[in-house]
Amino acid sequence: MVSIGYVGVDSVPKHPECAQDGTNRCLGDLKVTKADPPLNPWNVFKVTCPTRQVLNCITDKWAVLVVGCLLERDRRSGELRREIEGISQKMLTQTLRALERDGLVRREVFPSVPPRVDYTLTPLGRSLGGIVDQLREWSEQHIDQVLQSQQRYDKAPDKP
Amino acid sequence: MVSIGYVGVDSVPKHPECAQDGTNRCLGDLKVTKADPPLNPWNVFKVTCPTRQVLNCITDKWAVLVVGCLLERDRRSGELRREIEGISQKMLTQTLRALERDGLVRREVFPSVPPRVDYTLTPLGRSLGGIVDQLREWSEQHIDQVLQSQQRYDKAPDKP
DNA sequence: CCGGATCCTCTGGGATACTG
DNA sequence: CAGTATCCCAGAGGATCCGG
Numbered sequence: 001m002v003s004i005g006y007v008g009v010d011s012v013p014k015h016p017e018c019a020q021d022g023t024n025r026c027l028g029d030l031k032v033t034k035a036d037p038p039l040n041p042w043n044v045f046k047v048t049c050p051t052r053q054v055l056n057c058i059t060d061k062w063a064v065l066v067v068g069c070l071l072e073r074d075r076r077s078g079e080l081r082r083e084i085e086g087i088s089q090k091m092l093t094q095t096l097r098a099l100e101r102d103g104l105v106r107r108e109v110f111p112s113v114p115p116r117v118d119y120t121l122t123p124l125g126r127s128l129g130g131i132v133d134q135l136r137e138w139s140e141q142h143i144d145q146v147l148q149s150q151q152r153y154d155k156a157p158d159k160p
Numbered sequence: 161m162v163s164i165g166y167v168g169v170d171s172v173p174k175h176p177e178c179a180q181d182g183t184n185r186c187l188g189d190l191k192v193t194k195a196d197p198p199l200n201p202w203n204v205f206k207v208t209c210p211t212r213q214v215l216n217c218i219t220d221k222w223a224v225l226v227v228g229c230l231l232e233r234d235r236r237s238g239e240l241r242r243e244i245e246g247i248s249q250k251m252l253t254q255t256l257r258a259l260e261r262d263g264l265v266r267r268e269v270f271p272s273v274p275p276r277v278d279y280t281l282t283p284l285g286r287s288l289g290g291i292v293d294q295l296r297e298w299s300e301q302h303i304d305q306v307l308q309s310q311q312r313y314d315k316a317p318d319k320p
Numbered sequence: 321c322c323g324g325a326t327c328c329t330c331t332g333g334g335a336t337a338c339t340g
Numbered sequence: 341c342a343g344t345a346t347c348c349c350a351g352a353g354g355a356t357c358c359g360g
Binding site for chain 2 (some may be wrong): 321322323324
């Protein structure tokens with residue numbers, strides 16, 4: 001368990017499933033959050049905000065790549081592995097499971113021999129895909145600036 | 161060094177700075193990538209695509225939160241730490257440095273006593289902020305579906 | 321108040337071998 | 341071919357102390 005816990009928060013953590021992996025320590029009851037008067041939109045900053053969990057799901061390199069890949073068209077497991085360079089078998093499966101759990105990806109098994117498994121974006125996943133796609137565009141458009149900035153930074157002698 | 165290396169790629173890796181931390185193993189010469197005939201927009205999947213590096217920068221929970229926070233207004237270091245619940249001193253500094261290196265955040269020091277440091281989004285950072293903001297919106301709108309899906313998934317007895 | 325330096329823990333993630 | 345189970349290590353990240 002991580003140390004930040006529910007420190008100081010009015011202790012009503014009630015999404016048992018959420019906390020199952022170390023990354024997302026959850027989070028308080030959703031209803032509470034929703035009933036609360038509209039705070040700062042970025043109550044995301046509070047550990048208690050369930051939205052942070054969604055961050056955990058898209059804040060994952062592999063997940064983004066997988067979603068992006070499925071955005072083009074449905075794929076079978078092996079295709080994904082070959083398409084996404086550098087992903088390991090383990091991480092692929094793991095990522096797909098998580099996405100499936102979150103309802104972003106649907107998994108379809110064909111009991112053929114050899115076995116075959118297809119992955120599809122759900123409508124929910126597709127909607128997120130829109131953002132992923134913008135991310136890709138942004139990257140392509142601004143990669144130059146970023147790289148330049150990095151070079152400048154690394155050259156500078158007086159960085160903090 | 162990670163094992164995926166430049167396997168099979170026409171070996172022209174030339175961004176020394178990139179590889180400095182383990183996370184982004186880089187990546188091939190940018191010019192090459194750009195000169196290449198327009199491939200699949202998601203050549204991001206190739207390890208050789210510099211765009212992946214940008215992914216590394218936004219694919220970081222803390223970075224997203226920091227950018228989101230600065231999106232509201234400039235902040236001083238301490239404010240950020242207090243605002244973003246759960247971030248440690250170390251991670252905050254580290255994240256800010258990375259964002260600064262990438263040219264997304266500007267750091268301004270006031271030689272007062274006690275010292276004071278302000279952080280501001282650069283125009284570049286602000287443009288990325290647009291996407292970050294959409295991410296937040298998406299999260300708020302779809303968190304219910306995601307949570308429901310998770311509960312369903314966890315209840316189901318026959319998951320893979 | 322800002323943040324660098326250390327130490328130490330724990331886990332993310334690769335490599336490998338095995339089942340159906 | 342798809343997926344699980346094991347082993348194992350580098351490095352992400354927290355806690356702490358210190359110095360400007």
